[in-house]
Amino acid sequence: MGAILGRVEAALTRLLPPAEAVPARLHEAMRYATLEGGKRVRPLLCFAAGELTGAAPERLEIAAAAVEMMHAYSLVHDDMPCMDNDLLRRGKPTVHVEYDQATALLVGDALQALAFQLLAEQQVARDAPTQLEMVKALAVAAGSRGMAGGQAIDLQSIGKTLSLPELELMHILKTGALIRAAVALGAQCGRPLGGEQAERLDRYAKCVGLAFQVVDDVLDCEASSATLGKTAGKDARRGKPTYVSVMGLANARELAEELRGEAHAALEGFGEPALRLRQLADFIVLRKF
């Protein structure tokens, strides 16, 4: 995975506006928010899905960069004082702390626009209709029925008791939608998948997306801020419902394990080209940070 991570970092470094270009402070902050940090789970999933369809790395790195920029923007906005008010992210001061709130707001806005620009201007798929589908998939994943909608539900849920289905809906939107888009976009960089195969791949993506959040909640409960690179235990302290608060630590761990099994099951029949997708399902559930 090291080679892919290096490739993604190089692509982000190249595709973000240069720090010295006007307006320099904004561009510097966009790079600060995106480069050198994060587990890069979405880009890794994007590349892994591309292996199923024989996608060229030159295409995958663009799609992966677009998804990662979208993710980075969401973190910058979520960390702002009017949202989660977080001071630490990826082991560094958050953007509104390092720069200021207005810059953080604009960094997020500009990163979102840049993600769509990349999918429209670079050749990321075999034809223009497929690229339009990729733009649409990313837009739906980011919008009010995806990531932004999940964040809205998250904010409304503070101090409330959510049922397990309600909690699941929130996370399917808040983190699941973009993870599913990462997998779908990666596959779309290559040969078309048959309907049944695309459906199985999407089932895999749903499972790892949910597992990712369950494990996040478990780690947030167990780990220290130093290991996480972000403020630990904050959701519980803020009265935000988590998988641990709703079902208990042991059950949450078990759920993550079940989702890992379902993700593997969804990949049956894909054989060797799905090796990396399997490894990532394992990494997402077994990680310690």
Added chain:
Amino acid sequence: MGAILGRVEAALTRLLPPAEAVPARLHEAMRYATLEGGKRVRPLLCFAAGELTGAAPERLEIAAAAVEMMHAYSLVHDDMPCMDNDLLRRGKPTVHVEYDQATALLVGDALQALAFQLLAEQQVARDAPTQLEMVKALAVAAGSRGMAGGQAIDLQSIGKTLSLPELELMHILKTGALIRAAVALGAQCGRPLGGEQAERLDRYAKCVGLAFQVVDDVLDCEASSATLGKTAGKDARRGKPTYVSVMGLANARELAEELRGEAHAALEGFGEPALRLRQLADFIVLRKF
């Protein structure tokens, strides 16, 4: 123009998520931010440019709605306390006042995503490559070298003395870029324009974009909040450089008039189909609100 305004309002009403769909508070606020307000200058420009290329109204209303959603998102974010801290917009309380700051942040984020979704999922042009170009044009206009970049320069300029070229660069990015995109997208909904024609249309768009801002500054200096539907005189009070502060009221009025002349000159040779574009150049410069 009344018929086009009615058509745009109906399209926005239909294309925004229903207010009762989950998450309802977010969707309600997205509609609050976008519907029933504003002069709709960008949609009108979009339709007028479409008349040059014989574009179908069914396509133009989608492109116009996408541009207007992008504009509405920028107003919601610009009005937030960490930016311009405005309480009044289009004669109503701003979104963060009527709802809350977190909702305002998410409304903007989700409106931007929806604008791109519309251009990707609806048939707005003759073929997919043209639609991809439209997505790219809107993304560049919205991003760090367009609207968001202009806003960043605007914030940095508070309390500073800008030269006229610096002020012009800021406005070319902050308001000019999206106005140019509105004109370009409208034309792209129809027959392809020749290179020279496209270049002349873009010159027109640059002139009206700049004129729009010059007139805004003149009105901001002269008018009352009741007429404007937003806080009047705020830029000057905040120490923001304006055309009036940099060149004086009489010169600013004269510049607007010059730009109107240049806009008309750029349209020479287009004949009858450019009638509405001419009317809009007049409206933008001669308006009193």
